[in-house]
Amino acid sequence: MMLFAPGANPTDLTNFIGYCLAHNAERYGIQVHASLWMSDHHHTDVTDPDGHLVPFKQQLHSLVARGRNARLGRFDSVWSGDDPCDTRRPTDDESLMDLVYSLTNPVKAGLVKWSWQWPGFSTLGWRFGETRIFERPDWFFDKAGGMPEKVSLTLVRPAIFPELDDDALYAKLMEAVREREREIHRSMRRRGRKFMGVRKLARQRWSDVAQSVEERFTVAPKHAGSSKRRVLVEIGRDREWERQYAAARALMLAGKPAVFPAGTYWLRRFAGVAVAAQAP
Incomplete structure (x- = not known):
């Protein structure tokens, strides 16, 4: 289900996701390099220096699920029971392309033509070291509770391409994003497909169900790579x-x-x- 569909007014949802992500990243010492939340899943690239990835994910997904259910007035599961897709990239180039994959996912899905048009939560356009503030959603958290009124999330530079400074690495990432978008555009034209567009996307309901069918009962290798x-x-x-x-x-x-x-x-x-x- 499209439980994270941004809808016509995505500000409330993006602030809520940003608040939960920032709070748990700070709590568990997780370094966030990129994050983009689609209508029914998310891609988040992190470094876990202290070995707290498991409780980080558990608390993040639990908090987001309970809050989203409260906002939508529903009581069912939010996350599926599928195994998590946690990958580790051994090279700088592959790590960079992971960031590109995350940030261009709405284009790959045929939703918007350019990644910056995605109205849901995305760190596209954040520079490494940039900090943004998210406010505690008053519709879910008790003002008298222990959750802070405001939390901050700083986008951390991944430990790749040490010969580049932060601005040069950001420029390299943005160029790779543009090239990936152009590749998708060419593929869409060959297949005669069109992008949904922001207007239709605004009418997407959270109760809608994805039309694609996930392939099951296939071999899922523990290790995969071009080399x-x-x-x-x-x-x-x-x-x-x-x-x-x-x-x-x-x-x-x-x-x-x-x-x-x-x-x-x-x-x-x-x-x-x-x-x-x-x-x-």
Whole structure:
């Protein structure tokens, strides 16, 4: 369902999403590099320096779901039960294209011709280091509660292309966005398709259902990429992590001191085991 359809007056929704994202990013130390919320899903690119991605997502999605249901007067589920799509990109170029994919998603979906026309929540146009303020929605949060009246979200530069300064990286990102948009335009013309446009998009109802059908019961590889060598490196990295985890678990069960590899989540949170520091 199009539960995040921006509608004719998207200001209320974009402020609510921005408030929830900013609050939880600050709470869990998450660095946000890009975020765009479509009518039925979102793309958010982050760095998780302290290993708090799981509670960050849980609290963000819970808060957004409860608030959206309250605003729409409904009581059903907001998020589907599908597995999350969390990806890690090993190269600077692939990380940059992830940002491009997120920011151009409304164009790829045939909704608007240019990404800047998307009326929903988007960080397109934010410069790295730019901070924006979001106000506490008075229709959902209790004024006497513990939620702050205002929260701020600063767009953090991702750790890619260190030879470029912030302005040069922003220019590189915007050029890649324009090129991706032009590629989509050419594809749309070849297929004889037209964009929905902002006017029709404003009439989209939250109760509408997506017309596309998700492909199911197919192989979902754990590692995928254009470079086979890179894929093999990632597979080797995961296998080494599993060996370290198994060795630490064996020591723990034997009653001996054990340090689990960085990335161990459940045992760190619920059993208080020692975990190695995250690599820079």
